[in-house]
Amino acid sequence: MDIAEIAANAALVVVDVQKGFEEPDHWGARNNPGADDNIAALIDVWQGTGRPVVFVRHDSSEPGSPLRAGYAGNDFKEYVEDRRGKGAGAELLITKTVNSAFLGTPDLGAWLSAEGISQFVVAGIQTNMCVETTARMGGNLGYDVLVAYDATHTFDLEGPFGWRRSADELAQASAVSLHGGGFARVVSTQDVVAGAAGV
Template sequence: MNTSTGTALIVIDVQESFRQRPSWQAVSAPDIAGRTARLVDAARAAGDLVVWVLHSEPGSGTPFDPPSGHVRLMDGLDARDGEPVITKTSRNAFTTTNLQQLLTAAGIRHLVVCGIQTEQCCETTARLAGDLGFEVTFVTDATATFPIEHRDAPPGRGIAEILADPATLQTADIIARTEYALAGRFATLAALDDLAPAAATMR
């Protein structure tokens, strides 16, 4: 594991669990696994550490419950030897894991964040990382999210009805809000093409 650069790519929750939910058909980036793979390739080529984070909800009976078999990386993504794979039960990647200790021991001071969901696990991880003193780069177009129903919306609606509701917060608005919240405060925003040019990917 080469950590000489002092940079780590934090891949958050790019896992099969999300593909098992009805909301997947409305995801902002259906190709999130491919976008993530580009960043992983670029990180490995640069000698950066890659840290894989999975989200688990034991006992929930959902696709995030480990017995479901879906708490695993999406097809096309694989951790190499020496790349930590950690499992969290909180929205941010720090509170219920040893991520901070792992990064500190490896001499990491700069984090590149990608994954699912933009405004939840990715944004909360970036915010906490900034508060912990890490330099954070947030690759917004290498994150993915889903429409959010209004808090007063009736339960049990299908995805088509949710999308048609004018009170639903659409993915473009969610992404914009995250960028407004993070930029200049908790993170520097970056584009996937800048960090991992498509022509330069190597797998």
């Protein structure tokens, strides 16, 4: 185990853990069934140690999206909603219509700066979409970014030229790009929890 060094005021950014992602007819096959347990474990240790937690919600502007505002799928999954407001540390709710949490409301970068936060951990959905985009932007903006890989998941996807990639393939490619490209450190939930708990 490689325990991650977690700052006393490091933020946890929980991206788009919404009920709409539980509609397989829309999204297709997913990977990492343990992601939700790992996300819950991260929220618990962050709240238990008084660190700040940012909850991000995607309010899709697409009419048929399971994440559209006003639809039940827009709501956070129950285990996330049940934990909101329970921590001793600061808490922020960001809503967005694009991939990056840095382009939502209120302004994540401004909030992190005001709180004196230079490090954050990203978890949530989807690994290769909003999690990756938030991590990339954070790295570009000079933050020390960690991605808790097994606290994320994604779905099979088809791209150009008829290419199809499985959720696992996409998640691994995302992790390689982020870590190998220097945008973020990709780590395990266990290592992050141990670092945050001071184990």
